[in-house]
Amino acid sequence: MLPQNMGSETNIKLPFSFVFFSLIALVLSQILLLLKGNLMVDGSFRIPAIWSSAHLLVLGWALMAAMGAMYQLVPVAFLTNIWNEKFGFVQFLITAAGIATFSGMLYWSPQRALIPGILTLLGILMFLFQMFMTLKRQAKPTILTAFVGSALVCLFITIFMGITLIYCLKTGIGIEYYQVIFKTHLLFGLTGWFTLLIFGFSYKMVPMFSLSHGFPMVHARYVYGMYVSGLIITMISFSTNNHVLLKMGFFLLLAGFSVFSWHIKIVIKKRLKKKLDKPFTFALVAIGFGNAIHFAAFILLWTSSSSTLAAPLIYSYILLWIVLSIVSYLYKIVPFLWWTYKYSKKIGKSKVPSLKEMMNERIVVPVFSLFIAAVLIVFCGLIFKIAILFNTGQFILSILFIIIALSILSVLKK
Amino acid sequence: MKLKEKILNELKTVYDPELNINVVDLGLIYHIEVSADADVRITMTLTTPGCPLHDSITSGVRYCVEGMEETQKVEVNLVWEPAWSPEKMTPEGLKALGR
Numbered sequence: 001m002l003p004q005n006m007g008s009e010t011n012i013k014l015p016f017s018f019v020f021f022s023l024i025a026l027v028l029s030q031i032l033l034l035l036k037g038n039l040m041v042d043g044s045f046r047i048p049a050i051w052s053s054a055h056l057l058v059l060g061w062a063l064m065a066a067m068g069a070m071y072q073l074v075p076v077a078f079l080t081n082i083w084n085e086k087f088g089f090v091q092f093l094i095t096a097a098g099i100a101t102f103s104g105m106l107y108w109s110p111q112r113a114l115i116p117g118i119l120t121l122l123g124i125l126m127f128l129f130q131m132f133m134t135l136k137r138q139a140k141p142t143i144l145t146a147f148v149g150s151a152l153v154c155l156f157i158t159i160f161m162g163i164t165l166i167y168c169l170k171t172g173i174g175i176e177y178y179q180v181i182f183k184t185h186l187l188f189g190l191t192g193w194f195t196l197l198i199f200g201f202s203y204k205m206v207p208m209f210s211l212s213h214g215f216p217m218v219h220a221r222y223v224y225g226m227y228v229s230g231l232i233i234t235m236i237s238f239s240t241n242n243h244v245l246l247k248m249g250f251f252l253l254l255a256g257f258s259v260f261s262w263h264i265k266i267v268i269k270k271r272l273k274k275k276l277d278k279p280f281t282f283a284l285v286a287i288g289f290g291n292a293i294h295f296a297a298f299i300l301l302w303t304s305s306s307s308t309l310a311a312p313l314i315y316s317y318i319l320l321w322i323v324l325s326i327v328s329y330l331y332k333i334v335p336f337l338w339w340t341y342k343y344s345k346k347i348g349k350s351k352v353p354s355l356k357e358m359m360n361e362r363i364v365v366p367v368f369s370l371f372i373a374a375v376l377i378v379f380c381g382l383i384f385k386i387a388i389l390f391n392t393g394q395f396i397l398s399i400l401f402i403i404i405a406l407s408i409l410s411v412l413k414k
Numbered sequence: 415m416k417l418k419e420k421i422l423n424e425l426k427t428v429y430d431p432e433l434n435i436n437v438v439d440l441g442l443i444y445h446i447e448v449s450a451d452a453d454v455r456i457t458m459t460l461t462t463p464g465c466p467l468h469d470s471i472t473s474g475v476r477y478c479v480e481g482m483e484e485t486q487k488v489e490v491n492l493v494w495e496p497a498w499s500p501e502k503m504t505p506e507g508l509k510a511l512g513r
Binding site: 072073076077078079204207208209211213214272273274275336339340343344345347348349351352353354355356 | 427428429431432433434461462463464465466467468469470471473474475476477478481499500503508511512513
């Protein structure tokens with residue numbers, strides 16, 4: 001039997017601290033990319049400014065936003081309180097200091113990024129410990145626990161590989177394995193951590209935001225099995241340099257993602273809410289993009305241009321799947337946090353606004369549509385090596401990110 | 415009007431902030447018991463066990479009924495059996511969802 005008082009209200013200052021930091025990191029990463037991104041057009045991805053921007057975006061924004069969202073959603077999805085909120089605040093301070101100095105060092109002096117990297121690692125390890133202790137309290141683990149738990153394991157591997165990369169760079173030891181470690185770092189960071197996490201929470205949020213009822217959940221097991229097998233086989237293919245295994249791994253990743261898309265379609269068909277909220281609709285659009293990019297990545301393995309198109313595909317995967325999903329869900333999560341803080345003691349006593357009234361939804365369709373268009377422009381700029389396309393798309397993106405950040409923050413005025 | 419009906423009517427002012435539908439039309443209120451001393455016990459559910467607005471909605475129901483002059487002590491009993499289903503919604507609730 002489920003406990004009566006599940007106390008789903010986390011101290012909102014905790015998730016909000018992460019979300020605030022993430023929004024600032026998002027804007028900074030885009031400005032940096034705008035200033036130094038022209039080098040990317042020539043195929044120069046592995047330069048300090050791009051490392052710095054990429055880590056500000058992936059660690060500073062996406063990881064911090066994901067951590068903030070997890071501090072809010074884990075108690076809700078797993079019906080358990082956060083293990084220790086004070087520990088959470090300390091973890092925030094350490095991780096924020098670590099990511100800020102790490103991104104700075106990657107820009108100014110990559111050889112000195114080891115110490116800030118270790119500080120970031122410590123913050124992330126503290127987060128993993130916090131989540132491990134929280135999930136341990138869950139009375140009955142579900143398939144969502146498998147997705148989120150595996151995502152956390154992937155996050156640990158990603159960070160471990162990242163620190164190993166810096167160590168190789170600094171000491172020269174194991175430099176012959178640099179490529180293998182780098183590919184594994186990307187694989188587990190993007191498809192492991194973020195995708196598994198979005199899958200897991202989508203199974204909670206999609207039915208919740210669409211009020212779906214009576215849908216099957218058996219597909220989720222196949223999604224998990226195929227996607228995790230795909231990750232493991234792809235990782236093995238990197239270390240053995242086996243192209244057949246790589247194709248197998250990518251096929252399983254594509255199959256897992258496709259079953260997930262199909263499953264979400266079934267859930268949406270069973271919805272009671274006829275008209276879906278606009279930000280949530282874009283979270284569903286992001287699933288389509290993620291699936292299409294997995295398909296393109298698998299097809300590219302059979303062509304000779306896979307190495308040249310890898311970077312533009314990874315870029316579009318980050319922006320059109322991970323970033324679009326997180327931004328769309330932030331438009332739902334942030335109003336909820338603020339509403340809980342401001343109105344949870346007033347409901348039943350006086351008239352309170354609905355969550356929909358907390359956010360200006362009118363800008364969502366034009367801003368998100370332009371966002372998709374701008375990413376596609378940058379994508380074309382990277383593929384065809386046309387600087388003007390890249391710069392135009394990136395300029396629009398930077399402006400849009402600032403609008404999105406301000407629009408999300410505007411909820412605080414409500 | 416009987417006190418039970420009055421309470422039910424009053425509860426129509428408590429809205430699920432995500433769906434913007436009141437708890438009565440949403441079919442969340444299962445049972446209202448009123449004792450001879452006007453103590454009230456409300457048995458209710460939520461659309462899903464992991465509802466993020468769990469505390470807010472149940473507190474809202476309690477605050478609302480506590481605010482009525484005719485009532486004394488108010489207790490909210492949250493249950494998951496029988497589970498909520500769309501059939502428990504009123505025609506007004508379904509209409510608000512576009513059905």
